[in-house]
Amino acid sequence: MARVLQTFFCFYRRQSRKDGDLMTKPNAQTRVVVGMSGGVDSSVSALLLKEQGYDVIGVFMKNWDDSDDDGVCTATQDWEDVAKVAAKIGIPYYSVNFEKEYWDRVFQYFLTEYKAGRTPNPDVMCNKEIKFKAFLEYAEKLDADYIAMGHYAQKMVDTDGVAHMLRGADGNKDQTYFLSQISQEQLAKAMFPIGGMEKPHVREIAERAGLATAHKKDSTGICFIGERNFRHFLSEFLPAKAGKMMTPDGQEMGEHTGLMHYTIGQRSGLGLGGNGTSNEPWFVVGKDLAKNILYVDQGFHNPRLYATSLTATGTTFIAPNNRGNDFHCTAKFRYRQPDVGVTVHLQADGQMTVDFDEPVRAITPGQAVVLYDGDECLGGATIDHAFTHERELQYV
């Protein structure tokens, strides 16, 4: 971590000298609009910027209308927390409504992907379309020089003025996976004040400053679903179509409640232990959307769950790619998974093939494949298909 920090500060200083226009501005005249969620990470981000003397404005994004739900309604509480924290820090704070943008650009994508039998990642899309787009545009209307977020990610600007994104210093919290689709222009305008810290330290700072969110529980799950039952939520928008659950050999094993309820590699919840050829638990190993069949098989390490390559679309690089069309690096296929060595083959139209150094379990269409070189997050794409030795795994 020390090394990362050193690199970070080193580049940061260099940035200070380089980027004339913005950087000759003293902090007091540099306006930073902080996305405040009502959580401890964004609270401390705002605090740190204020302490560094920036002209800080806190803005809460209201992305989901949960006012009619009789169940969980966290936005109001979160807004109250933003108000408390901002008042304590001594910064003006506001709320902006992105419900329409979120609905159109994130939620519709989310539903479309589920309808296609895939497992979307709305957090990746939310960063790309809302936090680093709609919010950035809004902040620019407030004459912001930068936006800041409470993400565990780091930014450095090289001697050519190109912004690079590095993993958060807290390996356990690193959020670059979710930020992998943002562009150079978006990153250039972003600050991640806590990216160089470990989570316990962030909480310590919050506690020391007496921020109301110091002990607030981290949010879990997808922002608009919150703590609600996921299947129930989804059923309000998409009709679930029950169908057959089968082994790959064609043996009927019962019913599934709707293909969208299952993700490749998850326990099938069958409790079929004794019915198979062993006592091993059953896992989802494939889907046939056309026939509405869910394939299940036994064993966590079932060979049908292991892929050796994938194809992906919508490839974006955060900093311009200077590695050519074929190169070796590491990759993540889901959040908080250890990196795997891969060879990337870029193709036309943002498509790419990724060959793994070793087989990888449960590659999931719809999720992001994110590329890294050491600590740098290079960018990513959306997984379309998984293959084992050229043969496609039937995952959608």
Next chain:
Amino acid sequence: MQPVYLDNAGTTPPSPAVIQAISQAEQETWGNASSTHFFGRHAKQALENARIVLANSINAQPGQIVLTSGGSESDNTAVVQTALARQHLGKHIITDQIEHKAILESMKYLETLGFDVTYLPVDETGHVAVADVAAALRDDTILVSIMYGNNEVGSRQPIAEIGELLKDHQAWFHTDAVQAYGLTDIDVVADHIDLLSTSAHKINGPKFMGFLFESDNVHFKPLIKGGDQEKKRRAGTENVPGVIGFATAVKALTPAVKAARQAQFAHFKQMIVGALQDAGIKFAVNGSLAPTELQHVLNLWLPGVPTDALLVNLDLAGFAVSGGSACTAGSLEPSHVLTAMFGSDSPRLRESIRISFGSINTGAQIQDFAEKLVQIAGKMQTKNAQVLS
């Protein structure tokens, strides 16, 4: 620069005289007005003196003034308690689409109890047509509630005409006069008004204070139940210092003062509108600039200028204006008033602000504000034009 307050339709600062009166009353007249001992009698006397001032202000009798916690309580009482008391005479109620939420939510509640509510439309300047009221009126109509003047666009409703229309009908006539009270002379007798709501904090009085005028033919059970205060029409120990503050604010509003304010605020409106015109800013007034309207409100549509971003820019520059009511989590709800006037698809719902004037505003402040508004709106409109071209 001191921040400039231009949200007087939201609330107003208590005047120095009001602060002084309340402060003195808190020290000298703190007794419980219902107590029979000296302290109580002293408070009771002060209370009744204040009530006379309030009654005189609308040509009512002191016994017709029921003290409440403010506009919302007055509105809730007038609507809900009337309905409950008169349901044997009918279950039909008439109101309009641009009422304050205190009225509209009360109506919604009554609908859940089986009442039939007609929500009259308004035209593009925010006015209810008397003919629409007449057409909606039925034999079983028990209440008509139409506001005196609107809080978002300043439109003044034809109260005298509606009063005339209803004077021989069984329906009681309620008007929410929270916004109009400080700017126009109200006569409940001449206008055949049965129920009228006011609020102290909109006229430089204290918050959580108001009254409901009830004419002699009005009888219903209290909304707030408990003790026998206010002739059993509103329970709860009277806020004597608050009423004294309220009466102090009312006393300052002589007909001449109200007329002068209307004229001054009309001038403020012209200053802002003129500055926008001179600078070539694209805009339209939501409502009407006619001198008959409540002049303290100027609602502007600035095409291409999102309300939320404009409000923040103005706030950061030291100008407090409003963009409609805040709903959950501090975000703005599209105005139901502008929706009624222009339809739910109108860009005005997302690109309008309300500027509202009060006794504390000066011409210099309005000039500063107009300059800032021109600067911010101009910048955003220019940027949009560049994006579009």
